[in-house]
Amino acid sequence: MTAISFYISSIKNEFIKLKRTFAFWLTIISAILFPILFFIAYFLKHETNTPEAGINPWEKFMTIQIENSIPFFIPMFIVLITSLIMQIEHKSLGLKHLFALPVPKWSIYFGKLSIVIFAIITTYVYYYLAILLSGFLLGLIHPDLAFLNFQPEHLKYINMLTISFVASLGIIGIQFWLSFRYKNFIVPLGLGMFLAIIGIIVSQAPQSIYFPYSFSVLSVSLGDKMPLILGVSSVTVFSVICFLVTSVLGYIHIKKLNIK
Amino acid sequence: MNQLIVNTNNLNFSYNKSEQDIENLELKVPKGSIYGFLGPNGSGKSTTIRLLLGLLKKTSGTVVLFGETFNNKTRLKILDQVGALIENPSLYEHLDAVDNLRIAANYRQNISFTRIHEVLEIVKLTHAKNKKIKEYSLGMKQRLGLAMSLLSNPELIILDEPTNGLDPKGIIEMRTLIKDLNETYGTTIFISSHLLSEIERTCTHVGIIRNGKMIYQDTVASLKVSKGSNIKLDIEVDLPNEALSVLKDLNMGNVALLDDFLQIEVCSKEDITKVIDVLRASKINIYQVTIKNNLEELFLSLTEN
Numbered sequence A: 001m002t003a004i005s006f007y008i009s010s011i012k013n014e015f016i017k018l019k020r021t022f023a024f025w026l027t028i029i030s031a032i033l034f035p036i037l038f039f040i041a042y043f044l045k046h047e048t049n050t051p052e053a054g055i056n057p058w059e060k061f062m063t064i065q066i067e068n069s070i071p072f073f074i075p076m077f078i079v080l081i082t083s084l085i086m087q088i089e090h091k092s093l094g095l096k097h098l099f100a101l102p103v104p105k106w107s108i109y110f111g112k113l114s115i116v117i118f119a120i121i122t123t124y125v126y127y128y129l130a131i132l133l134s135g136f137l138l139g140l141i142h143p144d145l146a147f148l149n150f151q152p153e154h155l156k157y158i159n160m161l162t163i164s165f166v167a168s169l170g171i172i173g174i175q176f177w178l179s180f181r182y183k184n185f186i187v188p189l190g191l192g193m194f195l196a197i198i199g200i201i202v203s204q205a206p207q208s209i210y211f212p213y214s215f216s217v218l219s220v221s222l223g224d225k226m227p228l229i230l231g232v233s234s235v236t237v238f239s240v241i242c243f244l245v246t247s248v249l250g251y252i253h254i255k256k257l258n259i260k
Numbered sequence B: 001m002n003q004l005i006v007n008t009n010n011l012n013f014s015y016n017k018s019e020q021d022i023e024n025l026e027l028k029v030p031k032g033s034i035y036g037f038l039g040p041n042g043s044g045k046s047t048t049i050r051l052l053l054g055l056l057k058k059t060s061g062t063v064v065l066f067g068e069t070f071n072n073k074t075r076l077k078i079l080d081q082v083g084a085l086i087e088n089p090s091l092y093e094h095l096d097a098v099d100n101l102r103i104a105a106n107y108r109q110n111i112s113f114t115r116i117h118e119v120l121e122i123v124k125l126t127h128a129k130n131k132k133i134k135e136y137s138l139g140m141k142q143r144l145g146l147a148m149s150l151l152s153n154p155e156l157i158i159l160d161e162p163t164n165g166l167d168p169k170g171i172i173e174m175r176t177l178i179k180d181l182n183e184t185y186g187t188t189i190f191i192s193s194h195l196l197s198e199i200e201r202t203c204t205h206v207g208i209i210r211n212g213k214m215i216y217q218d219t220v221a222s223l224k225v226s227k228g229s230n231i232k233l234d235i236e237v238d239l240p241n242e243a244l245s246v247l248k249d250l251n252m253g254n255v256a257l258l259d260d261f262l263q264i265e266v267c268s269k270e271d272i273t274k275v276i277d278v279l280r281a282s283k284i285n286i287y288q289v290t291i292k293n294n295l296e297e298l299f300l301s302l303t304e305n
Helices: A003-018 A022-044 A057-091 A094-098 A105-141 A154-181 A186-204 A206-210 A212-221 A234-255 B045-052 B075-079 B097-108 B113-122 B138-150 B168-185 B196-202 B220-226 B240-250 B269-281 B294-303
Strands: B004-013 B022-025 B028-030 B034-038 B060-065 B082-085 B156-160 B188-193 B205-210 B213-219 B231-237 B255-258 B261-266 B286-291
Touching: A003 A057, A003 A105, A003 B097, A022 A057, A022 A105, A057 A094, A057 A105, A057 A154, A057 A186, A057 A212, A105 A154, A105 A234, A154 A186, A154 A212, A154 A234, A186 A206, A186 A212, A206 A212, A206 A234, A212 A234, B004 B045, B004 B188, B022 B045, B022 B213, B028 B188, B034 B045, B034 B168, B034 B196, B045 B060, B045 B156, B045 B188, B082 B138, B097 B113, B097 B138, B113 B138, B138 B156, B138 B168, B168 B188, B168 B196, B188 B196, B196 B294, B205 B220, B205 B294, B213 B220, B231 B240, B231 B269, B240 B255, B240 B261, B240 B269, B261 B269, B269 B286
Parallel strands: B034 B188, B034 B205, B082 B156, B156 B188
Antiparallel strands: B004 B022, B004 B028, B004 B060, B205 B213, B231 B261, B231 B286, B255 B261
């Protein structure tokens, strides 16, 4: 049996385990939450939001929505979804069974990590589709909002979301390790929420560029002021490094763990 | 029968430094045996099983399974031949039985879908295969856990307290199943239990553990012999005091009266008839004669300080 077949069967199983779980629904609920709020706001106050002639209404609609929801919401969402997905395993006392199977431990750790990342990417995709759909519906209901007369600049917004996702990788690595290690989900959840809030508070300080829980906010708020490392945003670089280091350390730690 | 499927040498383990949880354990499980691992609660049975499967890191000593030393290199190869049910079975409660087995089968690979239905049939859960595990009783969960360990037709099945939570009918079914597997496929079965009667009825070999130390290990037959050949009887009669004096005159050994039951020790089965004849000759009515379980006392004397 090759490494790849172990990995594939691990991924396959993670999908079966997600069936009918709250973690699965959370990806959808989180994705449509803000688009619904913006839909209601535009629907009720469509006169004030009607753009001047020739102005693309998507620009304001998309930018405000992404800038005001993603930076604050994504860290909380990651903390929650990571704990929930690992909780499926802990609740079923699954680790002792999995680690007694003829399956390499890395395939279990990284298979699960892949699913967490997949769930987060799915949420981004749902979110983007939900915004487009809500804008389209608003255009149908109130033609004066002009959503049907213009095309959104997809590339620009997808780029914004991608930057936000990469900036979140760092805390995915940390939160996944914590959630795997602690059966009691209060530990990763409590610590994660606490650090996410700290991350928002300290994001004004220049040193926050080294604090992974601030990266999500910084990736949007710093804009052009973002320091670069070899031409790449330093938040992106630090986030990827943090993800790689915590994933590898997390795996080495889990591998040696006594499963009680 | 000489080949050892499980063989540990000087196995030591401790959860924390102040206490030794497993001490110099020498476990010898012969091929084709049903090995009963017996000990009171908290004596280290589950810890030993976790050490065998590599879930816990031993402090020192070796674990040899199928003649190969268990280490990172041999781990997958060894575990491929083992099916284990460790304490409470690991089941995803929001899924049904088929999904749970599918997950286990996917991990092991090369297990066909028909095998899933086969093992469901073996543990008699086919009628509940599409029910969520949430709705299962403890006994059903235990049986599904066993089904999981059977999936790959392993050479060695390790069962940690498999009859926990089962009703009497379930216990009998589990016993039959274990014996069947052993006889039909030659599967070596390692069962831990704190119930002596379980082990006595099912097992060929027995190991008794106390405070992390092996205090007895041999075949069940020799355990019975080691207790000596005396048979203890409990006799219920209508006139216990008279019966007591009659039996004392026989000079057979210890006679006593306890809770209206006469207790007497005899040397052979023929003596049982003798005792009954003497009592009947004195016009004493006998309501019941029972042979007391020697092993139970032996177990208590071995495991109590």
